[in-house]
Amino acid sequence: MFEELSLHILDVAMNSIAAKARTVQIMVAEHARRDQLTIRIQDNGHGMDTATLQRVLADLTTAKRSRKKNIGLGLALLRQTAEMCDGKFEVRSAPRMGTTVTASMRLSHVDRPPLGDLNATILALCAANPAVDVQLHYLTDTEHFHFSSKEPAEKKVASPEGLRGEEKTKYEPGRTQEVESESAAAGCLA
Amino acid sequence: MNLEELKKLKVKAQRQVALREGNKKYRVVVSMGTSGIAAGAREVMKTMLDEIEKRGLEDIEVRVTGEVGLEDIEPVVRVEEASGEKTTYARLDAEKAKKIVAEHLEKGKKVDNLAVGKEKKPE
Numbered sequence: 520m521f522e523e524l525s526l527h528i529l530d531v532a533m534n535s536i537a538a539k540a541r542t543v544q545i546m547v548a549e550h551a552r553r554d555q556l557t558i559r560i561q562d563n564g565h566g567m568d569t570a571t572l573q574r575v576l577a578d579l580t581t582a583k584r585s586r587k588k589n590i591g592l593g594l595a596l597l598r599q600t601a602e603m604c605d606g607k608f609e610v611r612s613a614p615r616m617g618t619t620v621t622a623s624m625r626l627s628h629v630d631r632p633p634l635g636d637l638n639a640t641i642l643a644l645c646a647a648n649p650a651v652d653v654q655l656h657y658l659t660d661t662e663h664f665h666f667s668s669k670e671p672a673e674k675k676v677a678s679p680e681g682l683r684g685e686e687k688t689k690y691e692p693g694r695t696q697e698v699e700s701e702s703a704a705a706g707c708l709a
Numbered sequence: 710m711n712l713e714e715l716k717k718l719k720v721k722a723q724r725q726v727a728l729r730e731g732n733k734k735y736r737v738v739v740s741m742g743t744s745g746i747a748a749g750a751r752e753v754m755k756t757m758l759d760e761i762e763k764r765g766l767e768d769i770e771v772r773v774t775g776e777v778g779l780e781d782i783e784p785v786v787r788v789e790e791a792s793g794e795k796t797t798y799a800r801l802d803a804e805k806a807k808k809i810v811a812e813h814l815e816k817g818k819k820v821d822n823l824a825v826g827k828e829k830k831p832e
Contacts, residue, residue, distance in 0.1 A: 521747060530746050537775055593743045638718045639755045645722050645764055646754070647773040655718075668722055 521596060523635025524558060529643055530593040531560045531620050536647045538564025538618065543644065543651055547634065548658040550627065556606075556626045563617040572612050597622050604628035641666065712774055721758075733791070734768040735814055740785040744774030748783035749802060756803040757786070760810040769814055782825065799825045 521527050528545055535543045540562035542614040567575065575594055597620070598608040606624030623629050637655070644653045645668045653668040739745070739751055741752045754773065761769055779785045782799035786809065794829050798809055805823055812818045 524753065526746050529741065529751060533741055533746075533773075533775055596743070612791075636751070636755070638721065641718055641749050642721060642758065643739075643751050643754055643773050646771055647741065648737075657763050666718055 521600070522632055524556075525635035525637045525640040527593075527597045527600060527622075527632075528558060528560060528637070529640040532562075532640075532644050534593060535560065535562035535564050535618065536644065536651055537625070538562060538566070538601075540564035540617065540651060542654065543652045544655040544656065545641075546658070547637070548656075549634075550658075550660055551626060552660050554626045555623060556631065557621065557623045559621045560621065561617065561619045564616045566616045566618055567612040568614050572610060575671050576610060580617060594620065600624070600632065604631045625660075637678060641668070733770040735770070735791070736789040737769060737771045737814070738787045738789065739771070739773050740775070740777040740779065740783060740787075741773040742780075744776065744780040745783045745785065750784040752803055753784045753801045753806045756806040757810055760807050761814065764810065764815055765783065766810070766814055796824050797826050798823045 521530070524547075528547075532543050532545060538659075542563050544559075544561040546557070546559040546561070548555075548559075549590075550556070576598070594610065601608040601622040601624050604624035606622060609621045610618065611621075612618040637657070637670075641653060641655055644651070651668070655664070655666040657664040679699055724806065737757060739757075740751055741750050741754070754771065758771055761771070777785055777787075779797075784799075784801045786798045786801055786806070787795055788798065788809070795812070798805070798820065801809075801823070805820075809820055809823065810821050
């Protein structure tokens with residue numbers, strides 16, 4: 520059992536990187552008004568067929584063929600945490616269509632683990648594969664924070680002021696994919 | 710977790726990206742599978758990154774990998790040298806991680822009491 524939700528996120532997102540995803544989108548929505556916390560990890564990796572999906576959702580199984588030991592607890596652990604905190608857990612996946620893992624829980628639930636060090640999680644994911652674009656959307660009732668690991672690489676010569684300037688709280692309409700995921704998130708929470 | 714903290718992330722991630730460029734003297738690979746994470750691999754990695762930065766070591770690359778098959782002795786970190794020599798350190802925590810940075814990565818001296826397995830000498 521992980522003590523922090525950010526460790527769950529790291530664990531699940533490592534699967535995305537193993538699945539050769541080019542983009543991993545992590546959404547954390549903390550809605551105090553609805554008393555709900557939602558975590559979504561969405562990737563464009565190679566995905567899973569129905570049989571594999573059934574298998575990884577069962578406890579103590581893994582889709583990693585190279586493993587002799589029964590590891591592959593990651594999703595089962597997150598499901599356990601979500602269900603323990605009056606939440607829901609869902610995995611959607613199809614071959615070549617990527618995978619989306621969504622876990623929700625009651626924000627005020629006494630057993631809900633703290634979010635923990637989300638920064639360390641993102642740094643670890645950036646270190647896992649520099650070519651992968653790790654994106655983080657952190658939403659609260661009033662604020663929205665967006666981070667993409669591709670941004671600093673492109674704007675490496677930017678001045679500190681420039682870096683601060685790009686920390687925007689509004690998203691641009693040009694970024695269709697992100698906007699879609701945002702509205703999907705909002706729809707799910709509504 | 711607050712937004713201010715998250716904003717600092719950008720600067721850190723940028724540094725991470727910068728560290729990956731060019732030939733490095735050492736490559737540090739942290740095992741970050743489920744078992745590693747549960748044992749504290751993320752804190753070990755973070756401590757090493759902070760310590761490397763604090764000491765101003767520049768020719769070191771820190772990478773992360775999945776399960777390495779050493780579940781019972783996690784957290785596991787492998788230090789690879791440019792010569793091809795590899796050292797595996799096991800059962801780490803933040804203090805031990807600092808020691809590895811100070812001894813192995815800065816001074817080039819292996820920390821024998823933390824290392825496991827046989828040394829892999831280059832052919």
